[in-house]
Amino acid sequence: MSPTTAAECLFCRIVAGEVPAAVVAETDRSVAFRDVSPQAPTHVLVVPRRHVANAADLAEASAEELSDVVALAGQVAVREGLAGAYRMVFNTGAGAGQTVFHAHLHVLGGRPLSWPPG
Ligand code: 5GP
Ligand code: ZN
Numbered sequence: 001m002s003p004t005t006a007a008e009c010l011f012c013r014i015v016a017g018e019v020p021a022a023v024v025a026e027t028d029r030s031v032a033f034r035d036v037s038p039q040a041p042t043h044v045l046v047v048p049r050r051h052v053a054n055a056a057d058l059a060e061a062s063a064e065e066l067s068d069v070v071a072l073a074g075q076v077a078v079r080e081g082l083a084g085a086y087r088m089v090f091n092t093g094a095g096a097g098q099t100v101f102h103a104h105l106h107v108l109g110g111r112p113l114s115w116p117p118g
Contacts, residue, residue, distance in 0.1 A: 025079070029068040030046055040109055041109070
């Protein structure tokens with residue numbers, strides 16, 4: 001179960017236009033906007049318009065909406081000049097660093113990305 005309701009969710013408020021964000025791309029199902037605290041020269045978050053807590057819940061709710069998030073992330077990566085060298089990350093759970101409990105895909109690139117991550 002989501003620990004955050006849609007009414008109090010930061011990313012729902014960004015999707016609704018109630019909280020400003022630097023939107024870089026959108027579809028009828030997803031919105032992509034710049035992370036306010038970038039961890040790489042390009043750091044974009046792609047979120048489904050639907051409020052669900054994490055990627056697995058999104059997959060259960062709608063495979064098409066999960067696919068739309070990933071496809072839009074790929075388009076953003078190309079547009080940002082990252083094709084061939086970027087990372088997509090879904091942090092899932094507080095212990096893995098998730099702080100906003102509305103599913104979001106981090107798209108990171110523009111610098112060397114080590115593996116495994118620290
Ligand atoms: P998480 O840690 O949950 O995987 O990622 C949440 C991300 O949301 C963080 O990278 C954080 O910098 C970003 N973030 C938090 N608040 C805001 C905000 O108000 N606007 C934007 N654009 N990003 C935010
Ligand atoms: Zn939400």
